[in-house]
Amino acid sequence: MxxxxxxxxxxxxxxxxxxxxxxxxxxxxxxxxxxxxxxxxxxxxxxxxxxNSLNNFYEVETALDEMYAGVGAATNEHLYSAYTTTAELVVVYDTKAQAFTTLDNKSANELFKKLFMTGFVADTNYKSLKNVTDTLQSFISNEYDAVDNPDGVRLDTSNMKLIYTDVNNKTTTQYYKNNGGIKTEKQSGYENDKVQSVTFKNVCVKRSVNLQGSTAGTYEQSITTDIVLTEPEYNVSFDTSSVSNNTLYEYAILADMGVEVGEDNDNRTTDAQVKGNIYAASDYYNKDYNDVAETKVTNKYESKPTTMWGTKESSAYSGIFVNGKNSTLTLNSDVVVCSGSLAAYNGAEINLSGRTQTLSELWADNIVIGGKDGGSLKASADAYIFDDTELNAEKASLKFTQGSYFGYSYNAQDTRSLNYLRQKGYLATGYKLRSHFSDSAIIVNGKNSTLDLQDLNSLYIAGKSYIEFSKIAASSVPEDDENITVDENADYAFTTLKDYSTGQSLDVKTNQLMFLTQWSVVNNTEKVDPDTGITTVTLQFPKTFEADANILDLYDDFLKDLATEGEKGVTAIKQTVSGHDYYYLYIEDGKDSSNVSNAEKFAEKYYKLLQDYGDEISSKLYNVQKYEQFQVKLVLPAEGKINASGAVTDQNNDDSLFLRASTTTTMDVATALDNVSTGKVFTNILGNKGTDNNKKAFNDLKADALKLAGSGTASDEEQTSTFLSYMYINMKDHLSVLNNVDDKTKRTQNAWEIANYTSSSVGYLSSYDKDRDTYSYDYSITPLNHYVDLAYVFSKNLSIEKTIGNATDNEAKTIVINSGDVKLQPNNGDGSFQGIIIAGGNVRFDENVKSFRGMIITGSKLIIDHNMSISADAAFVANLLEQCSESTDEKLNTLTTKVLKNYTSSKSEGNTEVTGASISDISYEDILVFQNWKKNVE
Structure with a gap:
C-alpha cells in the first residue's frame, strides 16, 4: 500500500x-x-x-463671538432705551379725567416689549440686509485682506438672509440674488409693527488654512450659524413706588480700602462680573478720618502689617486691583469712582463698559497694568484720570473702544498734594505724596506693549511724564537717617526729592535714554541744589561729540567751559539705584515764546537729529526712534482729537516712533468737555432734569470750581484740572457732583469747603506755602461717612445677620452688619446671596456663592477669589430697606434707624412689592442666541 x-x-x-x-x-x-x-x-x-480641532477654529469662533457681542451691545442699548421710554410713560396725564393715571405692570411690559422690537428693527445698522452685512463685517477684528492679512476671517454672505417674524409667525425675508442685488419676500398677512423675532440666517465666516507636511494644502474652515433675537419673555418691574431717588442704591460696591480680585496662582481661576456702580478707594493714603472715632469707617487702617502702607503692589495700586493671569474682572458699570488705581497685575484682564448704555464713566487716580507679562484693560468709557496711565508690564495691552480720555491733573508748582502717613515706623515720616501727582501723563514702560486709543473721540493730557527720583529702594536708606524710617518688610520709601519732568505727555520708556548721559564725572563737582534738593554733578562732554557740529548743537544750551582750556562739561542729576550711579541731563524748568518747555524742545531736537541723519548719528546717540530692544505698538486718535501740554510720542507705519509737538495737538478742551457733559451717564450724575437744566448745572459747576483763589487767572490746563478735580472731590464725598447741604445748618456747601478749603472774599484758599511746601488738597473724605454711621457699628460692636424670606424658593434676603470681617455662605439654594452687607472689615464670599444681588458697603476691602457675579438692584435694595424699616425685629430695624444716616422711606400707598425682574437684571444673553451651528472644512 x-x-x-x-x-x-x-x-x-x-x-x-x-x-x-x-x-x-x-x-x-x-x-x-x-x-x-x-x-x-x-x-x-x-x-x-x-x-476640526478647537484651536484651529479659534479665529472663526472668535469672529462669531465678536459679532455676538456687537449685536448684543446694540440689543442692550435698545432694551434700556425702551425701558426708560416706558418708565417715563408709566405715569401719564389723562386729559379726559384731568388727572395722572398709572399704567399697570402688564400694560407697561407690553409697551416695553413693543418699543424694544420696533426700536431694533428701525436701527440703521440692522434695518436692511446690506446694513446688517456691513455691521457684522465691522465687528471682525482679524479681518481678511488679500495682501495684508490673507489668514484673516471673512464673512460669506452668499446664503445670508434677514428674516423678521411677527406674532402670527408670518415672515418677511431679505436675501441676496445671484447678481448681487437684494430681494424681499413677504408672507401674506405679515404685520410690520408686530415683529417678535429677528433672525440673521446663514451667517457664515470663513478662513483659509495652509498646512505643511503630509497634510500639505490649503483648506477652508467655515462656521455657519443663525443669530436670533427674540422679544423678551420676562416681565420687568415698572413699579417705582418703592425706589428712592438716591444714587446710593445704584451702587453694587462701596469699598473704602479697595476691591481685590483673584490671585497670582496658575492653578486658580477667578472670573468676576460686577453689574452696577462702584466706589473703591486706596487702602493707605488720605485716611485721616480713621483717626477720629466719630468718622472712622474701619479698624483695618491700624493694621499696618496687613496694608503695608503702599509698600507692596497690592497696596500701592489698591483701588480696584485684579491679580493673576487667570483672573478676569468684567465691569458693567455706569459709574466707577476709584480714588486709587484701576490696576491689572501679573497678566490679569479688566473689561469695562456701561450698564444702561455702552459707555461707562470712570473717575480714577490712575490706570496701571503691571507685574509679570501680559495684563490688559479694554474700556468703553469716558475716563477722567487724576494721575498717570502706566503700561509697566511687558506685553501689556490698553484699548479704548470708544469714549473720551481726560488726564487732567496739572499744577505748575509741582506740589505734593496727598499725605502718606503721619506716624514713624512704616514709611517716610511727614513727607507729602509723590510729586508726580500734580501731572497727568500716559507712559509705556513695558516692551511689546500695545496702547490703542484710536477710537477715542478726544484725548486730553494736561501734564507730562516723569523720571521718578522721589521713590528710592528701602534697602538704600541709611540706618542713621532720622528723616526716613521704613518698615523692615518695605520694598521702597519716598524722599523729599522732586521727580524729573520730561517734555512729553505721552511717553515711552526708551525716551528716558535721551536724558541719560553716562559720561565721566569731573572731580569735586557734586553738590546738592538748595532750591530743588537734587544732587548734581558736572560730566565731561566727550571729545568725539565736540567734533560733531550736529551733536554740539543738540547740547549747546547745556554746555559750559571747564577750567581746562578747550574742554566742555554739562550739568547732570545723579541718581543711585542698587549701588549704581546714573546721570540725567539737567534741564531746568522754562519755556520759550511759544510756551514750549525746555525739555520738550530738547526732545524735539533729538528726534529730528535721528530723523535727518539716521544710522550716522545713532552710532553716537541712543536711537530712541527705533530702539530694537524695546518694541511697542502705539495707535492714537487723529491729530485733531488730541490736546496735550507736552509732546506726544506716536508711531509711523514702519513702527518707528516720532513726536507730535504740543503746539500741533490743538483739540479744543472746552468743546470736548461740553460734548461728554451731554452724555447719558454724565447727566445722570448731574441729576437729569432735561438738556437745558443739565447744561445750566454744568456751567454752574464750572463757576463753582473757579472759586478756588487764583484759578481765574490760571492757564487752560490748570482751569481744566481745577474743574475736574472739583467734581472728583465732591463725588468721593457723596457720589454726586451736586453741592452738599449741611445736615445741621441746612446751608449749601461748595465742594472746596467740603474738602476743608477756607472761604474768603476772593474765593476758596488752599494752605499752599511755596516757601515751606505745605500745600495739601485735603482729600480725607469718604462717601461712607455721608451715608453710613459706622462709628455706631464700632461703638456697639455690632454683629447682625438676619434673613428674611424662604431659601428653598430662592427668595431669602439677608441683612449683615458687622464691625469686623465677614465671610458669607449662600443664603439661597441656587448658590446666590441676596441682601445688604455693611462691614467695618473685609468682606469675602465662600466659594459656594455664585452670585450676589444687593449692595455691599465695607470700610475695608471686598475680596473676590473665585468665579461669581455681583449685581446692584435699586428696586430690590429699596424694597428690602422698606421691610427693615417696618420690621418689629430690633436688629433689622437697626439698619434704617441707626446705621444708615438720614434714611427716608420712599413708600407710598399701594403695593410696593416688585413684580417681575428688575431692569438691573436685563441682559442680552437672555434674548440673543446662536442656532443651527455648523462647522465645516473643505
Missing part, C-alpha cells in the same frame, strides 16, 4: 501549487493595498481631526 501511494505522488503535476501561489500573492497585494488605504485614510482622518 505504501509503495502504491509513493507511485501516485510521483506521477502528480504541480498545477495546484501554482494556483496556491497566485492566491497567496493576490492576498498579499490586497493586504498591502488595504494597509496603504488605511494609512491614507488615517492621514486624512488625522488631518480632519486637526482641522
Amino acid at each position: 505504501i509503495e502504491r501511494l509513493k507511485r501516485k505522488l510521483r506521477h502528480n503535476d504541480d498545477h495546484g501549487s501554482s494556483f496556491v501561489l497566485v492566491i497567496v500573492a493576490t492576498t498579499f497585494m490586497c493586504i498591502l493595498a488595504s494597509a496603504i488605504l488605511m494609512g491614507a485614510m488615517m492621514t486624512y482622518k488625522l488631518k480632519f481631526y486637526k482641522l
Whole structure:
C-alpha cells in the first residue's frame, strides 16, 4: 500500500501549487493595498481631526463671538432705551379725567416689549440686509485682506438672509440674488409693527488654512450659524413706588480700602462680573478720618502689617486691583469712582463698559497694568484720570473702544498734594505724596506693549511724564537717617526729592535714554541744589561729540567751559539705584515764546537729529526712534482729537516712533468737555432734569470750581484740572457732583469747603506755602461717612445677620452688619446671596456663592477669589430697606434707624412689592442666541 501511494505522488503535476501561489500573492497585494488605504485614510482622518480641532477654529469662533457681542451691545442699548421710554410713560396725564393715571405692570411690559422690537428693527445698522452685512463685517477684528492679512476671517454672505417674524409667525425675508442685488419676500398677512423675532440666517465666516507636511494644502474652515433675537419673555418691574431717588442704591460696591480680585496662582481661576456702580478707594493714603472715632469707617487702617502702607503692589495700586493671569474682572458699570488705581497685575484682564448704555464713566487716580507679562484693560468709557496711565508690564495691552480720555491733573508748582502717613515706623515720616501727582501723563514702560486709543473721540493730557527720583529702594536708606524710617518688610520709601519732568505727555520708556548721559564725572563737582534738593554733578562732554557740529548743537544750551582750556562739561542729576550711579541731563524748568518747555524742545531736537541723519548719528546717540530692544505698538486718535501740554510720542507705519509737538495737538478742551457733559451717564450724575437744566448745572459747576483763589487767572490746563478735580472731590464725598447741604445748618456747601478749603472774599484758599511746601488738597473724605454711621457699628460692636424670606424658593434676603470681617455662605439654594452687607472689615464670599444681588458697603476691602457675579438692584435694595424699616425685629430695624444716616422711606400707598425682574437684571444673553451651528472644512 505504501509503495502504491509513493507511485501516485510521483506521477502528480504541480498545477495546484501554482494556483496556491497566485492566491497567496493576490492576498498579499490586497493586504498591502488595504494597509496603504488605511494609512491614507488615517492621514486624512488625522488631518480632519486637526482641522476640526478647537484651536484651529479659534479665529472663526472668535469672529462669531465678536459679532455676538456687537449685536448684543446694540440689543442692550435698545432694551434700556425702551425701558426708560416706558418708565417715563408709566405715569401719564389723562386729559379726559384731568388727572395722572398709572399704567399697570402688564400694560407697561407690553409697551416695553413693543418699543424694544420696533426700536431694533428701525436701527440703521440692522434695518436692511446690506446694513446688517456691513455691521457684522465691522465687528471682525482679524479681518481678511488679500495682501495684508490673507489668514484673516471673512464673512460669506452668499446664503445670508434677514428674516423678521411677527406674532402670527408670518415672515418677511431679505436675501441676496445671484447678481448681487437684494430681494424681499413677504408672507401674506405679515404685520410690520408686530415683529417678535429677528433672525440673521446663514451667517457664515470663513478662513483659509495652509498646512505643511503630509497634510500639505490649503483648506477652508467655515462656521455657519443663525443669530436670533427674540422679544423678551420676562416681565420687568415698572413699579417705582418703592425706589428712592438716591444714587446710593445704584451702587453694587462701596469699598473704602479697595476691591481685590483673584490671585497670582496658575492653578486658580477667578472670573468676576460686577453689574452696577462702584466706589473703591486706596487702602493707605488720605485716611485721616480713621483717626477720629466719630468718622472712622474701619479698624483695618491700624493694621499696618496687613496694608503695608503702599509698600507692596497690592497696596500701592489698591483701588480696584485684579491679580493673576487667570483672573478676569468684567465691569458693567455706569459709574466707577476709584480714588486709587484701576490696576491689572501679573497678566490679569479688566473689561469695562456701561450698564444702561455702552459707555461707562470712570473717575480714577490712575490706570496701571503691571507685574509679570501680559495684563490688559479694554474700556468703553469716558475716563477722567487724576494721575498717570502706566503700561509697566511687558506685553501689556490698553484699548479704548470708544469714549473720551481726560488726564487732567496739572499744577505748575509741582506740589505734593496727598499725605502718606503721619506716624514713624512704616514709611517716610511727614513727607507729602509723590510729586508726580500734580501731572497727568500716559507712559509705556513695558516692551511689546500695545496702547490703542484710536477710537477715542478726544484725548486730553494736561501734564507730562516723569523720571521718578522721589521713590528710592528701602534697602538704600541709611540706618542713621532720622528723616526716613521704613518698615523692615518695605520694598521702597519716598524722599523729599522732586521727580524729573520730561517734555512729553505721552511717553515711552526708551525716551528716558535721551536724558541719560553716562559720561565721566569731573572731580569735586557734586553738590546738592538748595532750591530743588537734587544732587548734581558736572560730566565731561566727550571729545568725539565736540567734533560733531550736529551733536554740539543738540547740547549747546547745556554746555559750559571747564577750567581746562578747550574742554566742555554739562550739568547732570545723579541718581543711585542698587549701588549704581546714573546721570540725567539737567534741564531746568522754562519755556520759550511759544510756551514750549525746555525739555520738550530738547526732545524735539533729538528726534529730528535721528530723523535727518539716521544710522550716522545713532552710532553716537541712543536711537530712541527705533530702539530694537524695546518694541511697542502705539495707535492714537487723529491729530485733531488730541490736546496735550507736552509732546506726544506716536508711531509711523514702519513702527518707528516720532513726536507730535504740543503746539500741533490743538483739540479744543472746552468743546470736548461740553460734548461728554451731554452724555447719558454724565447727566445722570448731574441729576437729569432735561438738556437745558443739565447744561445750566454744568456751567454752574464750572463757576463753582473757579472759586478756588487764583484759578481765574490760571492757564487752560490748570482751569481744566481745577474743574475736574472739583467734581472728583465732591463725588468721593457723596457720589454726586451736586453741592452738599449741611445736615445741621441746612446751608449749601461748595465742594472746596467740603474738602476743608477756607472761604474768603476772593474765593476758596488752599494752605499752599511755596516757601515751606505745605500745600495739601485735603482729600480725607469718604462717601461712607455721608451715608453710613459706622462709628455706631464700632461703638456697639455690632454683629447682625438676619434673613428674611424662604431659601428653598430662592427668595431669602439677608441683612449683615458687622464691625469686623465677614465671610458669607449662600443664603439661597441656587448658590446666590441676596441682601445688604455693611462691614467695618473685609468682606469675602465662600466659594459656594455664585452670585450676589444687593449692595455691599465695607470700610475695608471686598475680596473676590473665585468665579461669581455681583449685581446692584435699586428696586430690590429699596424694597428690602422698606421691610427693615417696618420690621418689629430690633436688629433689622437697626439698619434704617441707626446705621444708615438720614434714611427716608420712599413708600407710598399701594403695593410696593416688585413684580417681575428688575431692569438691573436685563441682559442680552437672555434674548440673543446662536442656532443651527455648523462647522465645516473643505
